[in-house]
C-alpha cells in the first residue's frame with residue numbers, strides 16, 4: 001500500500017508541474033493579443049519620434065552649416081576681388097617704378113648736360129681771360145672810348161649771357177624732371193600704402209574664411225554623427241515594424257476560424273487563447289459556492305465573434321438562465337457544443353451552420369463577472385473537458401481573481 005501512496009504523491013507532483021508549465025506558451029502557436037501588438041507599435045512609434053527628433057537636430061545643424069557656407073562664399077568673393085585689386089595695384093606700382101626709373105635717367109642726363117654747360121662756361125671764361133678778352137686792365141687801356149669799353153664788355157657779356165641762359169635752361173630741365181620724379185614717387189607711395197591696406201584686408205579675410213571652414217567642418221562632423229545615429233534608429237524601427245507585421249499576421253491568422261484544430265474535427269471557437277476558468281469542481285466567482293463547472297471560460301474581448309466549432313444544426317439560440325444568451329450546435333458525430341454569456345446571437349434555432357461560421361458575439365450575459373465565452377462540449381448527457389480536445393500547449397491559463 002505504501003508504494004501506491006508514493007505513486008499517488010508522484011503523480012500529484014507531476015500534475016502540479018504540468019499545471020505550472022501550462023501557463024507558459026509552449027508551442028510556436030503562442031497566442032498573440034492586441035495589447036501585445038499595441039505595445040510593439042508603441043515602441044516602434046517611440047523610435048520613430050526619436051528619429052524625428054534626430055532629424056530636427058540634423059535640419060538645424062544643416063541650416064547653420066548652409067548659413068556659414070553662404071557667408072564664407074561672400075567672403076571668398078570679397079577676397080578674390082581684393083586679390084585682383086592687389087594685382088592691379090602691383091601693375092600700377094610697377095608702371096610707376098618704370099616711370100620713376102625713366103625720370104631718374106632723364107635727371108641724370110639733364111645733370112650731365114648741365115655739368116657740361118658749366119664746364120663750357122668756365123672754359124670760355126678761362127679762354128677769354130687768356131686771350132685778354134676779359135682783362136679789365138687791357139679793356140680799360142685798349143678802349144678808345146667809354147663806348148668802346150662798353151661795347152667790348154657787352155660782347156664778352158653777350159657770350160657769357162648766352163652760356164648762362166643755356167645753363168639755366170639745363171638746370172630748369174633737370175629740376176622739371178626731378179619734380180616729375182618726386183610727383184611719381186609720391187603717387188607710388190600712395191599706391192604702396194593702399195597696397196598694404198589691401199594686403200591686411202586680404203589676410204584678415206583669409207583668416208575669417210579659414211575660421212568659417214573650421215566651423216563648417218565641425219558642423220559637418222556633427223551632421224555625420226547624427227546621420228549614423230538615424231541609421232541605427234532606422235534599423236531599430238525596421239526591426240520593430242517587422243515585428244508588428246509578424247505579430248499582426250499571427251494575430252489575424254489566430255482570429256481566423258480554423259487556425260487551431262482539436263480532436264474530433266473541432267476547431268477552437270474564438271480568436272482568444274486565454275483560459276480563465278477550468279472545467280470541473282470550483283468555487284464559483286459570483287456565488288462563492290463550490291460548484292461543478294460544466295465547461296471552460298475563455299477570456300475573449302467583448303464583442304469578438306464566436307465561431308461554430310464544427311458544422312451542425314442550431315438547437316438553441318436564445319436566453320438560457322445562468323448561461324445568458326446561449327447558442328447550442330449539435331454536430332453529426334454525437335457532440336454538441338455550447339456557447340454561453342453572448343452579447344449577441346447571429347443564428348436562429350434550427351439553422352444549419354458551417355464550421356467557423358459566426359454564431360454570436362462574446363459578452364457577459366447571465367451569471368458572469370465580466371465578458372468571456374463559456375464553452376462546453378457535450379456528448380450524450382455528459383460534459384467533456386474541452387481541454388482534452390485541444391491540449392494545453394497552445395494556451396495560457398490566467399484564472400479570474
Ligand SMILES: [Zn+2]
Nearest residue numbers: 295296297374
Ligand atoms: Zn463558465
